[in-house]
Amino acid sequence: MKFKISQSYLEATARQRIGFIVDKGSFKEIAPPSEKPASPHLDMFNIPKSFGDGVIIGEAEINGRPVSILAQEGKFMGGAFGEVHSARITGLLRRSLNTKPDAVVCLWDSGGVRLQEANAGEIGVTEIMGAIFDLKATGIPVIAAVGGSCGCFGGAGIITGCCDYVIASEEARIGISGPEVIETTMGVDAFDSRDRALVWRTTGGKNRYLFGFVKELVENCPEEFRSAICSAMAKSFKYSLKNLEAMQEHLQERADKFGSMDNTFDIWKEMGFNSPEAIPEMTVAELKSTVQAGGEK
Amino acid sequence: MEHLEYKFDGGNTQTDMLKSTVQGVVSSGNLEVLIERKKLNGKCRFIIDTAAEGFAKTWQAVLSRFMENHQPADLQFSINDYAASPDIVSLRLDQAYEALSGGKK
Known part of the structure; x- marks a missing residue:
């Protein structure tokens, strides 16, 4: 067994992940933090905001080919879909219908809809799904990469399933209802959310790969994510x-x-x-x- | 949440800096620091939204130390803080300033 010492995709921030994936110096951010796009809803809950509302969007090149790329910041409110967060993603996806990049690369890391903005977030998730289907109809591949600590649950799990091609590490958990939700509603006998081995072998990347949901399984290593995205860009998807x-x-x-x-x-x-x-x-x-x-x- | 603003007299204006940078993530015990170059008559402005209320004096002390160390001018700092401890705040400020100046002292 040979291990290469590498940086961890799991522990990286959204901004670092984009740096790992795209060609050096090619990233052009859209609506960057300096424009201070933030949630209008969090003030009333006494919760700090973040410039960009937890998602980075922009355009870049991968191996010289133009892509649209987004990265959710899982450490800010669990990468959850709030109103502005979702609008930023939808905006990038719809823009891509016109700019026609070679691929749309989505670095998902989200527990689902942001509960403080639940209705707006739910609508946001459906708008993102709609935009993904429009892209698929146009033949622009939508590539998902999942390797963050939030994995993809709830609306994020559904959105990931809508993408053309899913790349994940074992650390990435993907599902609809999270382990604790299942335990709360079905009982601890049905699913013990504190049994980490059980949680990972059920929702983790390996099982999702063996079931065919995840198309490419990679180690928790930025270079492997990048090369898997490059390979995915060479494929074509027909529906x-x-x-x-x-x-x-x-x-x-x-x-x-x-x-x-x-x-x-x-x-x-x-x-x-x-x-x-x-x-x-x-x-x-x-x-x-x-x-x-x-x-x- | 508490909103705080501070203004400091600056030191030397450096022109070979990036226009802006953001470092750190708004998560528990952490913060994000956005620095932008702005014409502020040589001063530096700090605009802070923090989840930890009642620490205005601590902020004053941490920011004064940062200003003494780096002597920057014409910069605006916008900070979203999720109750980071003073040492983490200092670290992020240094990190953001280093990123803005491209790692140059």
């Missing part, structure tokens, strides 16, 4: 009614096959892995070679 129907059928089969199981290990065993309990300890490279050697993907 048709036939594809959608096939996907629906696949999901039904999956539900029939795994629906009665309540443990990720049983699911992995059923997928064809002989020693599923070894999976959480594997590096990304080891997991991929195991998948190629016969485990179902």
Whole structure:
């Protein structure tokens, strides 16, 4: 097992992440902090604001190719979708319909809708989804990267699922209801949110990769995120009614096959892995070679 | 939340700086510092929104120390603070000033 010492994508700020991904010196920020775009709602809750409302948007180049790029700051209010936050993202996506970049790169890191601005945030999430579908219809690929401490939950989980291609690290958790929400509503027997191993092997990047939701699994390393984004930019994505129907059928089969199981290990065993309990300890490279050697993907 | 503003007499104006920079993140015990070059007759202005109320004197002390150390002029500092401790505030101010001056002393 060989580890390269690297910076951590997980611990980096949104601004650092953009620096990791784009060509040096190519990033042109739109509505930067100096314009002081911030939430009009947080004052009444006595909560500090942030210039940019927790998301950085702009245009840049990756390997010399033009992209639109956004990065959510997970450390500010859990990367949550507030009104201004969402409007900034929607604005960038809609602008991309005109500027027609080679790709729209979304560095998501969000627990979902910002509860203090819930209605505006919910509307924001639907507007972002709408703009993503418009981009897909135009043939501009929307690439998602998830590797922050918030992962992608709630509206962010849905938005991530709308993107053409999802790149994630094992550390990234992706889902709709977060572990604590499930525990609160279904009981601790259904899901123990304090059992970190359980939380990660259920919602973490590896399981999402094995289920095919995450298309490329990478280590928690900025260079790996960047090269995965470059590879994704070389792909083309096609949508048709036939594809959608096939996907629906696949999901039904999956539900029939795994629906009665309540443990990720049983699911992995059923997928064809002989020693599923070894999976959480594997590096990304080891997991991929195991998948190629016969485990179902 | 408490809103605070301070003005200090500046030192030497440096012209080879970036126009603006932002450093730090608004999260618990942390803050973001936005510095912009502005014509302020040589003075420096600090505009602070902080979640920790009642620390005006501490801010005054931390900012005075920063001004003594760096002697900047014609800069506006906008700070969003989520109750960072004074040492973290000092660190972020230094970090932002260093980023603005491109790492040059």
